[in-house]
Amino acid sequence: MILVAGSLNLDLVVRAPIPRPGETVLGGELARHPGGKGANQAVAAARAGGQVRLIGRVGHDDAGSEFRAALAGEGIDVAPVTATNAPTGTALVVVNPAGENTIVVSPGANLHLRPGDLAPGWFEDARVVVLQLELPLETVRRAAELGHAAGATVLLNAAPAWPLADELLRDVDVLVVNEHEAAALLHDVADGAEMADALARRVPLAVVTLGARGVAWAARGGGGRLPALPVTAVDTTAAGDAFVGALAVALGEDQALEGALRFASAAGALAVTRRGAGPSLPRRAEIDALAGG
Ligand code: ADP
Numbered sequence: 001m002i003l004v005a006g007s008l009n010l011d012l013v014v015r016a017p018i019p020r021p022g023e024t025v026l027g028g029e030l031a032r033h034p035g036g037k038g039a040n041q042a043v044a045a046a047r048a049g050g051q052v053r054l055i056g057r058v059g060h061d062d063a064g065s066e067f068r069a070a071l072a073g074e075g076i077d078v079a080p081v082t083a084t085n086a087p088t089g090t091a092l093v094v095v096n097p098a099g100e101n102t103i104v105v106s107p108g109a110n111l112h113l114r115p116g117d118l119a120p121g122w123f124e125d126a127r128v129v130v131l132q133l134e135l136p137l138e139t140v141r142r143a144a145e146l147g148h149a150a151g152a153t154v155l156l157n158a159a160p161a162w163p164l165a166d167e168l169l170r171d172v173d174v175l176v177v178n179e180h181e182a183a184a185l186l187h188d189v190a191d192g193a194e195m196a197d198a199l200a201r202r203v204p205l206a207v208v209t210l211g212a213r214g215v216a217w218a219a220r221g222g223g224g225r226l227p228a229l230p231v232t233a234v235d236t237t238a239a240g241d242a243f244v245g246a247l248a249v250a251l252g253e254d255q256a257l258e259g260a261l262r263f264a265s266a267a268g269a270l271a272v273t274r275r276g277a278g279p280s281l282p283r284r285a286e287i288d289a290l291a292g293g
Helices: 037-047 062-073 108-112 137-149 179-185 192-199 239-252 257-272 284-292
Strands: 002-005 009-015 031-035 052-059 081-084 089-095 101-106 128-131 153-157 174-178 205-209 215-219 222-226
Touching: 002 037, 002 137, 002 239, 009 062, 031 037, 031 062, 037 052, 037 062, 037 128, 037 239, 052 062, 052 108, 062 081, 081 108, 089 108, 128 137, 128 239, 137 153, 153 239, 174 179, 174 239, 179 192, 179 205, 192 205, 192 215, 192 222, 205 239, 205 257, 215 257, 222 257, 239 257, 257 284
Parallel strands: 002 052, 002 128, 009 089, 052 081, 128 153, 153 174, 174 205
Antiparallel strands: 009 031, 089 101, 205 215, 215 222
16 A cells, blocks of 8 residues: 555646736636645556555535545545645646746645644555655654554655755655755755765665656665656656656565666656646556566
8 A cells, every 4th residue: 555645736727928916817728637746646656556545635625526536536545535624725827828837836725634633544554655745744744653653665755845854854764856855955965866875864765856867866775876768758747746656656566676766767757748747647557668668
């Protein structure tokens, strides 16, 4: 069982020129997609072949019901996605004709998931616990502690970028960050491999994703680099989420580290070949085909 505890944000996306303060513009048709790092990584892991349970909070609203139905449709156990008296988290996204975007996130119900809401029973059969930083930090901390106590591998994707106390990292086995997030955790370290080495002094395994330049990893016994798989990139949204979900599945299957990183890289590479977040998350057969080829 892969247990993900994280955010659920409904993405409301409209194509329009980005308005200046005080300006009103007309946009295209509104699109609604389930998103948020928690939901995306849960879907990524389920499609990569994992049995997945998601812990999260939504509102007593239509978006909350839509989320439950969409995630259950992916085969995810959503029993620990509970409703609270706050609106479901929402991201307001404007994409301009040049493909640039502005995003406002209203976390809403996500901030109502408190440490005391985490039932230890949800963690008991977890092999891997997957966390990000879109919930209150004390909730992330408690989830790491419960995962560790249950004997699971605790994987923290420290995104969005945030400086972290060693206290939170104490129960983390695998830290996954992109370069920008790594920079928020380190001072004056520029190169990906050096970043991974520096982070591996704080956690047993550190993985730094480098976009089209692949991935650098370091553990106490050593480290290495893996080039990205060659693909034609059209939209890099959710590459990191695809990578994390697939890595969790591979680690849960006890794949050896280099094989697990290659599997995760294949998932990240496939995600950049398609537009959007949810629709771009790849399935097991295609990940295996790219990773094995
Ligand atoms: P994030 O989306 O968190 O910024 P990255 O951009 O580092 O994360 O992407 C995560 C992983 O996805 C990379 O380590 C790589 O394996 C894969 N990936 C991302 N962009 C590309 C690309 N253009 N070509 C091939 N693989 C990519």
